[in-house]
Amino acid sequence: MSDQNPLNGKVMLVTGAGGGIGRALALEAAKAGASVVVNDLGASLDGLSDASTAAEDVVSEIEKLGGKAVANGDNVAEPDGAAAMVRQATDTYGRLDAVINNAGILRDCFFHKMTYENFDAVVKVHLYGSFNTSRAAADVFRDQNSGSLIHMTSTSGLIGNLAQANYSAAKLGVAALSKSIALDLARWNVRSNCIAPFAWSRMTSSIKVDSPEQEERVNRMKEMVPEKIAPLALHLASDEGADISGQIFAVRNNEIFLMSQSRPVRSVHHGGDGWDIASVRNQAIPALKRSFVPLEVSGDVFCWDPV
Template sequence: MTDQQPLNDKVILVTGAGGGIGRAIALEAAKAGARVVVNDLGASLGGQRESSDAAAAVVSEIERMGGTAVANGDSVADPDGARAMVRQATDAFGRLDAVLNNAGILRDGFFHKMTYEDFDAVVKVHLYGSFNTSRAAADVFRDQNAGSLIHMTSTSGLIGNLAQANYSAAKLGVAALSKSIALDLARWNVRSNCIAPFAWSRMTSSIKVDSPEQEARVNRMKAMVPEKIAPLALHLASDAGADVTGQIFAVRNNEIFLMSQSRPVRSVHAGDGWSIDAVRERAIPALRAAFVPLDVSADVFCWDPV
């Protein structure tokens, strides 16, 4: 690690960093000069605790390559756990410069079969988890008059996907949360951005393969390694990214996208107000050409990644 590293002396908390995208970001952050808090609950894909070794294993990898890191096993879904991991960062390293909200679970199922428990668990980790860690970090960032929050959203929420009502709702909520944070904390030079990552990881390994088309899609995803997400994430965490806030990006292999955010696309007006009949006869026909189709993410990102 040299003085020329883009994250030299920065302290970064990465949640869900025991594997996949989180692990890749934690390792790359350390290579770029950051001191890293590696958080992982050691849970299964569905959120059941399995092992306490995941975070420690990544810390060992970082230390073997000459970096500095500490392990944390708290749950992002627990506000006390989120406060504990932020406190661990400041206790160990004296400050905290960025939080990458990456922790997540999946409990997929079609909406008419989804239980309250499966909806609640996924929203708690993704949306409440992002709130909990961001809220805990906000006090530190305000005192420092600087800080960066990077949240992992998903095209499942931004565009849509089958059998993921819980995950999609949480991930679209994360995008709205990020925008609100960016607005509320701008006066303290705190920025907040989202990334929708395309990468093969434990989260995407649960995709059902029930057709040749799905098999081909999964094979394309397997070529998109988690390390491809790290450069954008770590730029947003660096001082060089200090002028970027309130944005939603997507990363797919070697492509970086800026995603749109909801804005009016077409309007109709009735000077004397609308009746039910007028809506049927005039408003809907005039607006229909701009209706959003029932796309899923794969319909929109339908070309092979490069």
């Protein structure tokens, strides 16, 4: 395996690969030597419009570069769709080595205005979609005794953001799903990791610009191209990334972060019969309060300019 072709002989499925981050990942995977199943419904950002030829267009780009790829138009939100794209990979190329769960939609809205339908639709694509493709791939990976699952999470879920309860819930769920997969499939040398990407794409293009500060933030984001996500994702898919599992990374332009995972921060103990309401109020909360997590959004935590 050379540095130029670290994925030579590998087969990769990239969902939501018709544009943005998914397209960049599919193209870079092909350049690194992988055969790629390019999945995309070609729908609009909210998942409502008619399908387009987005997947086929990316396949054409890959083939012009001399790479190998096939288009897939199945829906990750449907178990049969996920099974079909995994089957297409094995029927076409004889195996499947990595899945990047990237497909997603947005229906941003403040929580008190959010409908069940808009909550359900976003969770179905992001969380159920990641489950469906991972579950379909798991049978192949177990038979091969190898495989890599790479899930796109978001700091909207890991930290928080306004007007994204559906998206945030799904993305934090993806992180928990990934950890469970990493634990359950470790005996078959299957690893599972997450990446929270910062990049200008169709998903981030929906950010509302209603102030000079927001406009400045968006302009900074436009400098973060989707191709910046690829090196980490492709390393996690390669044989050299085989010892990495159960981790959550973030990529922001030229920065790579390892994100924390929930652990106890501080504890208090009350002897005798334990706590009552009064002792919780007078002792527990004052002692714990100094370690409370602030009510922050992603931009408050990642508050410096990307480098």
